[in-house]
Amino acid sequence: MQVRNAGTNALREVAADGGGSFLVTNLTPGAYELSVTKEGFRLYLAKGIVIEIGQVLRQDMALQVGSISESISVTAEAALINTESGAIKGDVITNQQINEIPLDGRDFTDLALLAPGVIPMAQGVQGSGLNVSGARSDSTNYSVDGFNGRNPRGAASQVRPNMSAMQEFKMEVSGFSAENGRMAGGVMNMVIRSSTNKLHGEVFEFIRNDIFDARSFFDASTLPLRRNQYGATLHGPIRRDKTFFMCSWEAAR
Numbered sequence: 394m395q396v397r398n399a400g401t402n403a404l405r406e407v408a409a410d411g412g413g414s415f416l417v418t419n420l421t422p423g424a425y426e427l428s429v430t431k432e433g434f435r436l437y438l439a440k441g442i443v444i445e446i447g448q449v450l451r452q453d454m455a456l457q458v459g460s461i462s463e464s465i466s467v468t469a470e471a472a473l474i475n476t477e478s479g480a481i482k483g484d485v486i487t488n489q490q491i492n493e494i495p496l497d498g499r500d501f502t503d504l505a506l507l508a509p510g511v512i513p514m515a516q517g518v519q520g521s522g523l524n525v526s527g528a529r530s531d532s533t534n535y536s537v538d539g540f541n542g543r544n545p546r547g548a549a550s551q552v553r554p555n556m557s558a559m560q561e562f563k564m565e566v567s568g569f570s571a572e573n574g575r576m577a578g579g580v581m582n583m584v585i586r587s588s589t590n591k592l593h594g595e596v597f598e599f600i601r602n603d604i605f606d607a608r609s610f611f612d613a614s615t616l617p618l619r620r621n622q623y624g625a626t627l628h629g630p631i632r633r634d635k636t637f638f639m640c641s642w643e644a645a646r
Contacts, residue, residue, distance in 0.1 A: 399424040399440075400589035402634040422446045422560060422584055429454055436464035445485045446563045446584045483565040483579070484508040488586070491559050499599060499622055499643075501556050505581060508564040520548045525579030526566050532578035538585055543576075550581070557595065557626040558641035560586040588637035592629030598622070621646045 394415045396405045400423055407415050422444055429437040434456040444450060457465060486504045496503050502522065505511050510526045520530025521543075531548035535541070544551035562583040565573065573580040601620040608615045624643030631638055 394427065394429045396420070397426045397428070399426055401587075401637065402590065420444050421587060422448075423587075427452060427454075429456065430461060431456055432461070433458065434461070435459040436461055437467075438464055439467045441468045446561055447485075447565070447582050482509070482567045483563055483569075485561055485563045487561050488559065491556050491561070496556075499556055500553075501559055501562070502550065502553070502581070505562075505564040505579075508566055508579075510566040511564060511579065521578075522549060523579070525564075528576075528578030530578075532576045534573060534576045534578070534580040536573070536580065536582045538583070542583070550583075554583070554585055555624060555641055555643035557597070557624060557643065558586050558639070560584045586626075586628065586639055586641070588628035588630065588639050590630050590633050592627075594625070594627040594629075596625045598624075619646075 394407050394409065394417075396407075396417050397403070398421070405417055405420070407417055409415055425442045425444060427437075427439040427442055435458070437454050437456055439452060439454070442450070442452065484507055486501075486507065490504060490507075491501050494504065505523055506513065512524050514520050514522055514524050514530035518530055521533040521535075522530065523533050524530050525533055533543075533548065535543045535550040535552070537550075537552045537554070542550050542552040562581055565580040565582065567579070569580050573582070599622045601618055603615040603618040606615045606618060622643065622645045624641070626639075626641040628639035628641075629637065
């Protein structure tokens with residue numbers, strides 16, 4: 394069996410065990426194509442398989458007798474029910490949501506509030522900024538590309554990639570596996586954006602200025618406000634199908 398990343402053409406090959414089962418681990422989030430070959434059977438090809446962060450996906454295949462030059466193509470559909478791991482509850486916040494939902498201050502962790510059971514912590518309290526499933530605000534775990542990102546003193550995320558550098562993150566509120574233990578609250582699993590065989594880039598600036606603001610009812614004039622957040626991102630191939638780069642920069646005044 395071969396699993397190919399649709400963006401980078403990275404290829405993984407595995408052989409079936411005695412029961413005809415395959416296991417492919419440590420795939421990065423993204424879109425994949427899966428192909429299975431066996432002498433005396435038609436080629437099985439599944440496209441459009443999307444792997445999200447922290448997901449365990451099962452793909453059942455049925456080979457049909459025929460020539461290897463013949464093929465069966467299947468377009469994968471999103472699974473509605475998680476049947477491979479514990480009853481993990483939470484939401485995956487995608488790259489499109491991170492970049493297109495308006496955020497005051499451009500802090501992507503605010504999007505965790507979209508997950509059920511997540512609320513902002515009370516004012517004057519120290520912690521992660523979030524209360525998850527009734528737990529204390531200092532009981533939230535943070536992980537970046539599999540590494541612990543929780544600040545042991547303040548309990549917040551000590552690694553905060555800028556929004557353009559984020560691929561996606563998953564806010565798990567309950568039922569997470571033992572690998573994400575240690576804390577009684579939720580787990581925020583983040584993954585940094587990678588690249589593909591195509592060159593992409595963006596330049597942005599987000600402005601908040603009192604020129605655009607309305608006067609409050611009790612104020613004689615609009616209050617002064619000058620906020621500029623700007624940056625750029627560039628990512629693409631260094632050597633096609635082999636090596637890639639991603640550079641992201643953001644600043645604020």
